[in-house]
Amino acid sequence: MSAVLGSERTGEKKRLLSGMQPTGNGLLHLGNYEGALKPWVALQDQYEMFCFVADWHALTTLAGTGESIADASRAVVLDYLSAGLDPDRCAIFRQSKVTAHAELSTLLGMVTPVSWLERVPTYKEKRELVAEREHEAAVSYGLLGYPVLQAADILLYRAHAVPVGKDQAAHLELTREIARRFNHLYQTELFPTPQAVISEDTGVLPGLDADAGGKLRKMSKSYHNTILLTDSADTVAQKLKGAFTSPLKVRKDDPGVPEGCSVCQLRRLYDPSGYSAQWDECRSGARGCSQSKRETTEILNAVLDPIRARRAVYASDPAELERVLERGEEKARAFAETTMQKVRETMLLV
Ligand code: ADP
Numbered sequence: 001m002s003a004v005l006g007s008e009r010t011g012e013k014k015r016l017l018s019g020m021q022p023t024g025n026g027l028l029h030l031g032n033y034e035g036a037l038k039p040w041v042a043l044q045d046q047y048e049m050f051c052f053v054a055d056w057h058a059l060t061t062l063a064g065t066g067e068s069i070a071d072a073s074r075a076v077v078l079d080y081l082s083a084g085l086d087p088d089r090c091a092i093f094r095q096s097k098v099t100a101h102a103e104l105s106t107l108l109g110m111v112t113p114v115s116w117l118e119r120v121p122t123y124k125e126k127r128e129l130v131a132e133r134e135h136e137a138a139v140s141y142g143l144l145g146y147p148v149l150q151a152a153d154i155l156l157y158r159a160h161a162v163p164v165g166k167d168q169a170a171h172l173e174l175t176r177e178i179a180r181r182f183n184h185l186y187q188t189e190l191f192p193t194p195q196a197v198i199s200e201d202t203g204v205l206p207g208l209d210a211d212a213g214g215k216l217r218k219m220s221k222s223y224h225n226t227i228l229l230t231d232s233a234d235t236v237a238q239k240l241k242g243a244f245t246s247p248l249k250v251r252k253d254d255p256g257v258p259e260g261c262s263v264c265q266l267r268r269l270y271d272p273s274g275y276s277a278q279w280d281e282c283r284s285g286a287r288g289c290s291q292s293k294r295e296t297t298e299i300l301n302a303v304l305d306p307i308r309a310r311r312a313v314y315a316s317d318p319a320e321l322e323r324v325l326e327r328g329e330e331k332a333r334a335f336a337e338t339t340m341q342k343v344r345e346t347m348l349l350v
């Protein structure tokens with residue numbers, strides 16, 4: 001059986017797959033790190049890992065915009081490696097280099113009711129966004145089919161675990177339904193039902209700004225309120241200087257409201273044992289925003305320093321980056337082909 005499925009080749013470990021889209025020039029931020037990359041890195045010993053760049057998915061919103069998906073994908077890979085993904089323990093690859101993703105997506109599309117896709121909340125949101133930005137005709141078949149391609153990404157590797165943020169829960173549920181429907185229609189157990197690994201304790205990292213109502217919101221490239229993993233120490237200091245704090249704390253001794261201040265919230269997350277003194281002094285007016293910003297800048301730069309050090313190694317050797325991708329893509333293709341042979345047989349195509 002292992003010769004056919006190829007899954008047992010690698011021993012006892014269960015398989016984990018995850019990925020990100022190379023949107024926003026592919027530059028990942030501290031929220032992506034805390035919510036996704038850091039958990040992936042922590043799981044590297046426990047699972048057989050496949051981490052990829054969903055470059056075709058990015059085209060569901062970027063087709064024709066002139067953005068270089070290839071450059072952005074390389075930037076994502078550099079961030080993966082800088083965050084600590086180890087290419088010896090994790091196959092790192094680009095979706096478009098493993099064309100079996102497209103084949104499986106097409107075949108899964110044959111067993112996926114359109115009504116399931118029209119119900120997906122992210123489709124409804126993105127449809128409005130694209131229609132507003134351009135026009136209704138720009139809402140593509142690719143956008144509707146986004147979750148089918150995502151199901152193919154996951155089922156191709158017969159992944160058991162998929163770590164994703166809460167926003168991806170609906171996509172994961174659809175993947176599970178597609179797997180169950182395929183297995184049922186073809187009376188097979190080919191696809192395991194993948195489990196979403198949603199890290200509750202990571203939570204959502206706040207960005208450096210507030211919304212129109214003065215409330216903090218998540219760090220996201222869509223809000224341009226991020227600290228990028230590629231930011232230099234000086235850039236972090238500059239960004240923190242402009243960060244949203246208590247609007248009524250104008251002078252140092254004005255009382256602040258740490259709960260509504262992005263700098264204090266970041267301080268709490270990154271300095272769980274030391275933040276309460278800073279919060280108390282912010283409230284009482286004993287500590288001003290400038291001091292809090294300087295201290296939080298140092299704390300954030302200490303988190304980013306090891307990431308910067310790993311980046312410097314890979315950035316100075318682009319050929320090594322290519323080798324990492326080639327190795328990852330070779331492994332992914334080999335695994336994917338064993339699944340596809342079985343899928344083609346099961347669907348009576350051979
Ligand atoms: P963005 O909101 O910047 O567009 P994505 O939606 O591409 O980010 O998210 C990629 C991954 O990073 C997802 O797994 C998502 O859950 C995680 N993520 C994004 N922003 C945050 C955040 N502020 N805090 C925690 N996790 C986040």
Ligand code: TRP
Binds near residue numbers: 154168
């Ligand atoms: N939709 C995911 C996101 O926007 C990216 C993605 C595509 C993905 N295919 C995947 C994530 C497969 C996990 C597994 O973040």
